[in-house]
Amino acid sequence: MDIVNQLVNGDVLEVMTRAPSDSVHLAITSPPYNVGKAYDAHDDEMDYQDYLNWLNRVWKETKRILVPGGRLCLNVATTGIKEFTPLHHDLTSQLRRLGMRFRTEIIWDKQSMKTRTAWGSFRSPSNPHIIPSWEYVLVFSKERNKLDGKKQDADITSEEFVKFSNGMWHITPETRRDSHPAPFPEELVYRLVKFYSFRGNTVLDMFGGVGTVALVCCKTKRKFVHIDVSEEYCRTAGKRLEACLGVRVAVRHVRRKRRTADPAVRGLRRNDQKTKRRSSKVFLGRRRHRCHADPIVRVRKRPAARRVQQRRTEPFDEVLWARQGRRKHAYTK
Numbered sequence: 001m002d003i004v005n006q007l008v009n010g011d012v013l014e015v016m017t018r019a020p021s022d023s024v025h026l027a028i029t030s031p032p033y034n035v036g037k038a039y040d041a042h043d044d045e046m047d048y049q050d051y052l053n054w055l056n057r058v059w060k061e062t063k064r065i066l067v068p069g070g071r072l073c074l075n076v077a078t079t080g081i082k083e084f085t086p087l088h089h090d091l092t093s094q095l096r097r098l099g100m101r102f103r104t105e106i107i108w109d110k111q112s113m114k115t116r117t118a119w120g121s122f123r124s125p126s127n128p129h130i131i132p133s134w135e136y137v138l139v140f141s142k143e144r145n146k147l148d149g150k151k152q153d154a155d156i157t158s159e160e161f162v163k164f165s166n167g168m169w170h171i172t173p174e175t176r177r178d179s180h181p182a183p184f185p186e187e188l189v190y191r192l193v194k195f196y197s198f199r200g201n202t203v204l205d206m207f208g209g210v211g212t213v214a215l216v217c218c219k220t221k222r223k224f225v226h227i228d229v230s231e232e233y234c235r236t237a238g239k240r241l242e243a244c245l246g247v248r249v250a251v252r253h254v255r256r257k258r259r260t261a262d263p264a265v266r267g268l269r270r271n272d273q274k275t276k277r278r279s280s281k282v283f284l285g286r287r288r289h290r291c292h293a294d295p296i297v298r299v300r301k302r303p304a305a306r307r308v309q310q311r312r313t314e315p316f317d318e319v320l321w322a323r324q325g326r327r328k329h330a331y332t333k
């Protein structure tokens, strides 16, 4: 399934398992930290072991779809001040066990301490607390350290290279939230993109949120793969890209395949789906092939505005061509 330069709304594993192997040069991501944040479509208070098992499956898929030498930049923080959870250690161990090379860690100093303190045992050494005013970007590579690329596609300047290779990055967190509880600051993504990828490379964010990675990719002439389980965040990402590029990017929906362990139930469901598929032919007429791959979803009536948007699923390149006048009326067919 080709998901390059598309905003894909779906479950991370469902989408990643459909992506081709060795197709992504850089993954920049920040998973939910399992600290009870109010995400639109994700339960951020899972059992800790279930949470780790889930992420381990995501890393396995990440490794598969990275090219040899491809990088994973994983933004993560320790969680809990009283009940300290070294999430960065647990995720590092997972990735090393999967055979990823641990290249370095960047300290993202969020400069958020100023006048705050964690009271703990104030002015007493009996039980003082530390407030983590920093996060990590853990950098891994697949199989080898070197990423192949042409010299003319390395677009980082000397000043940027010197500045970014100091592993302590002072960047304030994003204040414009776009109704998302934890978006990346653009500057953080910009530095990772320029430092770790060539112009024209494909960059993935499998927990894409409101599309900061996709946005920076468009600004720096990289291709992007954006996945998020929330339709609302994907739509916001589309609006941000539209504001930057002046073209509309549709959200592509990938629904969960319905699976059940019981073969008897599976058989029943297949029959049920056949019936619905037949009725969907009548319901949606000749445009049924444009609707969702999951027949259960297909029979749902879409509002008119979304049907129009569904048609506009052309990849970015064509849109950019159109803007450059190489192909007129990209969307008028």
Ligand SMILES: C[S@@+](CC[C@H](N)C(=O)[O-])C[C@H]1O[C@@H](n2cnc3c(N)ncnc32)[C@H](O)[C@@H]1O
Pocket (backbone or CB within 6 Å): 010, 011, 012, 013, 029, 030, 031, 032, 033, 039, 040, 041, 042, 180, 182, 183, 184, 206, 207, 208, 209, 210, 211, 212, 213, 227, 228, 229, 230, 233
């Ligand atoms: C820390 S936020 C990432 C924010 C993003 N870096 C940005 O700049 O907007 C984690 C994201 O993971 C998404 N998410 C949670 N569970 C998911 C799943 N099963 N599949 C895909 N995305 C998921 C959430 O909706 C949330 O937007």
